[in-house]
Amino acid sequence: MKDDEPYVLDDPDRLKALAHPMRRRMLTHLNVHGPATSTTLGELLGAKTGTTSYHLRQLEKYGFIEEIPERSTGRERWWRRAQIPRDMRLPTPDQVPAEDRAVLEEFHRIGYEEDRVLFERFPAAYQADPAWARGSRGLARMTRQDLDAFYEEYIALLLRYSRPADEAPPEAARCTSASSPCPRTRADLRRPSQRVTAQVSLLSVNRLGGDASPVWLTR
Incomplete structure (x- = not known):
């Protein structure tokens, strides 16, 4: 599937994974500001690290985010938005x-x-x-x-x-x-x-x- 082809999110489990305010905010943060850890997101959202870690795992399970292996060390795991269709x-x-x-x-x-x-x-x-x-x-x-x-x-x-973040001009x-x-x-x-x-x-x-x-x- 091409990046700009329409994709209908009709899988109830995937839909349920996004039907949560905190996960939506976490995903938006990763989309807008780039990679983050559960600790960073917890500080931003006023949530415990255990809570943000759980929600991150749910987003990962259904393919919305992915771990960055080269940046993750020990218990600190870095996450980024996965490559998903833009027209979802x-x-x-x-x-x-x-x-x-x-x-x-x-x-x-x-x-x-x-x-x-x-x-x-x-x-x-x-x-x-x-x-x-x-x-x-x-x-x-x-x-x-x-x-x-x-x-x-x-x-x-x-x-x-x-424009994708890496293609946007500085004034964007x-x-x-x-x-x-x-x-x-x-x-x-x-x-x-x-x-x-x-x-x-x-x-x-x-x-x-x-x-x-x-x-x-x-x-």
């Missing part, structure tokens, strides 16, 4: 066995909470430097086929402009982008604050000071 997607509920759908719902819940934190951070980021905080929202009339095409082009655009910043198009109903017209019919929200925030979901994971 979540399954739809009908692609998951009924008994495992609660895991998918929890995964979404964690992701939406991360999105909420990112969204709330946007005004301050915009005030600090408008050139690095771009927000856009709009209303479009789309068919299901149009929305499918829009989604695929959006992901392709992310992959096009997302870590940015997070989120898009949540969904149908608008008549009721939404009376509740303008609610997410809304092919309204497309695109949010890009300078990620230099915080954590968010890896850009390769879409839902």
Whole structure:
């Protein structure tokens, strides 16, 4: 499989491995800041080393991270993000066995909470430097086929402009982008604050000071 080919994370065990806030934060740290040990991650997350070691082993078990043998000595083990597809997607509920759908719902819940934190951070980021905080929202009339095409082009655009760390120029910043198009109903017209019919929200925030979901994971 090529690095940019879509990969659906429909294995319930792998999905469950990521449906945990601490593991998500650990994986994001490794993705953004590079290799770390369980001790380093414990200090950053305010957790005991035994706890971080357990969660690291779970991430390793399901192929999301790997040990760096040449840097590991004695009881100190260094970890890095494994080579996994950049375009990793979540399954739809009908692609998951009924008994495992609660895991998918929890995964979404964690992701939406991360999105909420990112969204709330946007005004301050915009005030600090408008050139690095771009927000856009709009209303479009789309068919299901149009929305499918829009989604695929959006992901392709992310992959096009997302450089690997070793290929990014010095002036590059870590940015997070989120898009949540969904149908608008008549009721939404009376509740303008609610997410809304092919309204497309695109949010890009300078990620230099915080954590968010890896850009390769879409839902």
